[in-house]
């Protein structure tokens with residue numbers, strides 16, 4: 001198969017690395033890709049948001065199979081557009097992608113499907129939103145309805161903070177994404193990511209994973225796209241996966257099918273394990289980044305075969321084969337991220353790490369310049385390793401991180417620590 005992967009992060013490098021290991025892949029393109037995807041195939045200078053350009057490239061280059069990585073092309077309808085052009089594309093339709101594209105939409109589906117989630121109110125008028133905050137008090141959570149690159153959620157500890165967040169979000173800092181807000185009950189608990197392959201009716205959960213959203217050790221500092229992840233997360237052991245999928249994934253599939261829009265692709269539930277049981281904080285309609293990197297290192301099955309089965313509605317015939325080891329990925333970011341950061345730093349040591357067994361550097365914000373690899377984004381690498389158990393995976397990943405040389409970089413030194421405390 002001739003495969004086109006859309007996106008440019010560590011997730012897309014992991015997807016192209018895994019697809020390259022499928023017996024079915026003939027040629028891999030990545031748009032726009034990065035320094036890592038360039039090693040697995042050919043990068044194409046098209047933005048992930050350029051749906052028309054991507055469809056025309058796919059048609060012109062006889063692409064058989066398209067895998068969009070990020071949410072933006074999915075919410076822009078890339079699956080519908082590719083499908084109309086007769087090209088197989090793994091992911092949800094534009095209608096189904098609203099699960100991630102609109103928090104109010106997701107809340108409505110959750111309520112109809114009977115999925116446990118935080119109590120909430122949805123508002124389009126600033127004054128009504130403010131009265132709701134005055135009535136409920138703090139702590140309280142304010143969320144911009146639309147996509148805001150992970151920055152549209154404010155966990156307000158005081159009423160004043162909540163009111164200020166409303167002024168900002170509804171005042172236009174996120175444009176149309178903030179014209180509607182969801183105001184939510186504050187929940188306490190450990191977060192975990194549950195991802196499942198879906199074919200419209202059947203869901204096959206992957207093992208649990210845990211992200212580390214805050215930039216600094218001990219979950220302090222501002223939220224980022226994710227500073228590291230590992231799988232499995234002891235808070236949801238393999239023995240509980242089916243039960244979790246019954247709570248957080250399968251009711252959504254049933255509700256979407258009932259509304260005439262079966263969900264195909266990856267459904268990712270961001271769960272908070274509260275003392276009253278699991279509650280869904282959000283849905284994503286794609287692989288998480290960085291969760292994708294450790295998850296795909298553990299996945300033994302042929303990724304293209306699973307994705308094919310999802311599109312054809314044959315997932316009930318598939319059994320996932322997962323390596324028993326734990327996997328852990330540490331993100332190396334540019335200093336200053338998630339604020340402003342320098343670019344163009346040379347990165348050394350990638351080949352040395354890739355030469356180690358069961359260890360892989362997934363590249364995110366990188367580009368090749370001649371024989372050199374330079375940084376070009378905030379999150380630069382996700383250094384990922386397998387190990388017998390979480391402690392060994394953590395040790396092996398950090399040994400690999402020590403071999404990477406990049407000026408003006410930062411990484412967390414406690415990826416996996418929360419999981420280890422549970423063992």
Ligand code: AMP
Nearest residue numbers: 118141153155184185186187270281282
């Ligand atoms: P979301 O994009 O909805 O997952 O929110 C981003 C982050 O905000 C989550 O990963 C949580 O850390 C936090 N968060 C979201 N909703 C809540 C909630 N209801 N209670 C406490 N924290 C929350």
Ligand code: GLY
Nearest residue numbers: 211226288289290
């Ligand atoms: N790692 C969280 C996300 O991809 O949204």
